[in-house]
Amino acid sequence: MASTAPQIETAPLPERPGPRRVLRHHWLVRATHWAYALAIIILIMTGLNIFGAHPRLYWGDAGSVDDRRGQWLAIGASGPAAARDGWLELNGTRHTTTGLLGVSAGPDGRPSLVAFPHWATLPAMRDLATARTWHFFFAWVLILNGLAWLGHALLSGRLWREILPSRAQLSPAHLWHDVIEHLKLNFPKGEAALSYEVLQRLAYAGVTLILLPIVILTGLAMSPGMDAAWPFLDALWGGRQSARSVHFLAMAAITGFLALHLVLVILSGPIRQVGAMITGRLAIGGQ
Amino acid sequence: MILKRRQLLTALPAGLMLSGCDALTRNPGAKAIVSAGEQATYRWHRLVGRDGLAREFGAADISPVFKVNGTHEPTNPEWQALAAGGFADWRLKVSGLVSRELAMSLADLHRLPQRTQITRHDCVEGWSAIGQWTGPQLAPILKAAGLRDGARYIVFLCADDYGGEASKGGLQSTSRYYESVDLVDAFHPQTILAHSLNGAPLSAGNGAPVRLRVERQLGYKQAKYLMHIVVAESLAPFGSGKGGYWPDRGYEWYAGT
Numbered sequence: 001m002a003s004t005a006p007q008i009e010t011a012p013l014p015e016r017p018g019p020r021r022v023l024r025h026h027w028l029v030r031a032t033h034w035a036y037a038l039a040i041i042i043l044i045m046t047g048l049n050i051f052g053a054h055p056r057l058y059w060g061d062a063g064s065v066d067d068r069r070g071q072w073l074a075i076g077a078s079g080p081a082a083a084r085d086g087w088l089e090l091n092g093t094r095h096t097t098t099g100l101l102g103v104s105a106g107p108d109g110r111p112s113l114v115a116f117p118h119w120a121t122l123p124a125m126r127d128l129a130t131a132r133t134w135h136f137f138f139a140w141v142l143i144l145n146g147l148a149w150l151g152h153a154l155l156s157g158r159l160w161r162e163i164l165p166s167r168a169q170l171s172p173a174h175l176w177h178d179v180i181e182h183l184k185l186n187f188p189k190g191e192a193a194l195s196y197e198v199l200q201r202l203a204y205a206g207v208t209l210i211l212l213p214i215v216i217l218t219g220l221a222m223s224p225g226m227d228a229a230w231p232f233l234d235a236l237w238g239g240r241q242s243a244r245s246v247h248f249l250a251m252a253a254i255t256g257f258l259a260l261h262l263v264l265v266i267l268s269g270p271i272r273q274v275g276a277m278i279t280g281r282l283a284i285g286g287q
Numbered sequence: 288m289i290l291k292r293r294q295l296l297t298a299l300p301a302g303l304m305l306s307g308c309d310a311l312t313r314n315p316g317a318k319a320i321v322s323a324g325e326q327a328t329y330r331w332h333r334l335v336g337r338d339g340l341a342r343e344f345g346a347a348d349i350s351p352v353f354k355v356n357g358t359h360e361p362t363n364p365e366w367q368a369l370a371a372g373g374f375a376d377w378r379l380k381v382s383g384l385v386s387r388e389l390a391m392s393l394a395d396l397h398r399l400p401q402r403t404q405i406t407r408h409d410c411v412e413g414w415s416a417i418g419q420w421t422g423p424q425l426a427p428i429l430k431a432a433g434l435r436d437g438a439r440y441i442v443f444l445c446a447d448d449y450g451g452e453a454s455k456g457g458l459q460s461t462s463r464y465y466e467s468v469d470l471v472d473a474f475h476p477q478t479i480l481a482h483s484l485n486g487a488p489l490s491a492g493n494g495a496p497v498r499l500r501v502e503r504q505l506g507y508k509q510a511k512y513l514m515h516i517v518v519a520e521s522l523a524p525f526g527s528g529k530g531g532y533w534p535d536r537g538y539e540w541y542a543g544t
Binding site: 227 | 321
């Protein structure tokens with residue numbers, strides 16, 4: 001007798017995927033991620049220490065306390081010694097920033113006249129020589145690590161597959177949808193967690209392909225040796241002091257990314273996310 | 288509750304790392320590792336820009352005031368006496384690994400072919416100033432003295448004692464300023480012994496009577512108040528052996544960055 005049982009019963013039924021761990025991050029992605037993290041944090045903190053040696057920014061080729069024509073930012077302190085006010089001056093307008101910029105609590109709790117507070121700088125105390133040595137060592141780490149990351153992203157195709165947003169992702173409707181999902185703190189689960197959404201892609205592409213090249217090129221443009229070797233470097237930014245200003249602004253943008261990145265990792269499951277960036281395996285499904 | 292514990296788990300290592308990093312900056316082993324960056328930078332600059340010329344600017348770019356930094360006026364009696372006599376008795380000695388020792392007066396320097404260059408002076412602190420410098424190139428002077436075998440460094444001994452600034456950290460005892468460069472920079476066409484800034488003899492603040500201009504490096508290499516040039520095989524006999532007043536205090540000897 002012909003069975004009425006459907007044929008598909010004999011074929012292995014595709015199982016509904018249960019909880020499982022999927023290889024999410026290639027070892028090179030993980031290694032370069034942590035090297036980036038270490039280098040960027042140290043570069044920001046030593047950079048803030050270096051900035052403290054001359055907490056003023058100018059546009060153009062030159063600028064000093066004796067030539068403030070191009071100055072657009074300054075951090076300082078004024079007032080009686082016992083009660084000094086810290087200030088941030090932007091395009092000639094002063095804002096009081098006591099406690100954070102200009103004057104902040106030193107390690108002993110007493111007010112200290114530093115541009116950025118001790119907790120934000122490396123070394124904690126003003127030390128231009130040490131800060132510079134560390135800054136330039138980790139600048140090399142950042143550049144070599146960036147080249148390894150970029151080489152892998154290009155050769156493996158990951159750059160197009162995972163970092164650059166697709167045309168479809170860039171449609172206003174899709175972008176809007178992703179903004180709403182982020183605001184609702186709805187993070188992708190299951191299979192969707194295995195690829196980046198459009199805002200993530202824009203953030204990662206913006207940092208790796210725009211901001212990091214800018215900090216590296218502006219950093220090189222501040223070097224008199226490199227300016228002599230490659231004269232286009234300081235011309236690219238409209239002068240060495242402009243390069244220093246852009247270096248600072250790009251640093252601020254990277255710091256903003258870092259803060260947002262950390263908040264989103266913490267909100268979307270820090271153990272799972274950090275674990276995946278260490279072991280490479282992300283737990284998905286089972287919801 | 289769980290979120291808070293998780294936040295703590297992520298925040299705690301970060302806090303430990305930051306305080307640990309500060310201690311690490313004082314660790315000699317870590318210091319030796321990060322100092323490798325200077326060698327890498329030096330070799331890289333020599334590889335890609337051995338003969339590169341520092342940018343020269345136009346007269347309109349000259350800074351209205353060329354900031355005076357470091358010593359404003361040497362206090363030692365020898366320099367004071369020379370300054371009082373208009374530097375007529377000043378002699379720049381050239382000695383060390385040379386075939387002929389030299390002692391050149393300001394007039395001798397003026398008789399050599401002169402080079403005028405408008406360049407940007409970049410201080411290690413972060414500021415820049417543009418000035419027009421005039422003086423003879425160092426290369427023909429070194430050729431006249433004749434470098435002997437083993438010559439690797441040109442050391443510049445100055446007239447000023449400098450005490451440094453407490454905020455800059457490191458060794459702060461007062462000592463005689465000096466600097467040194469390798470032969471690549473010494474024979475570079477823009478390396479001059481400047482006696483004039485913006486068409487006028489150097490002021491006391493800017494290094495009278497003569498200062499070094501080594502345009503592809505930072506301000507602290509531009510030694511002021513030059514008294515004596517020594518051609519040397521090693522930097523060990525000078526100061527603390529690191530090749531300069533600021534290098535002895537933790538700054539890079541190669542200051543191209």
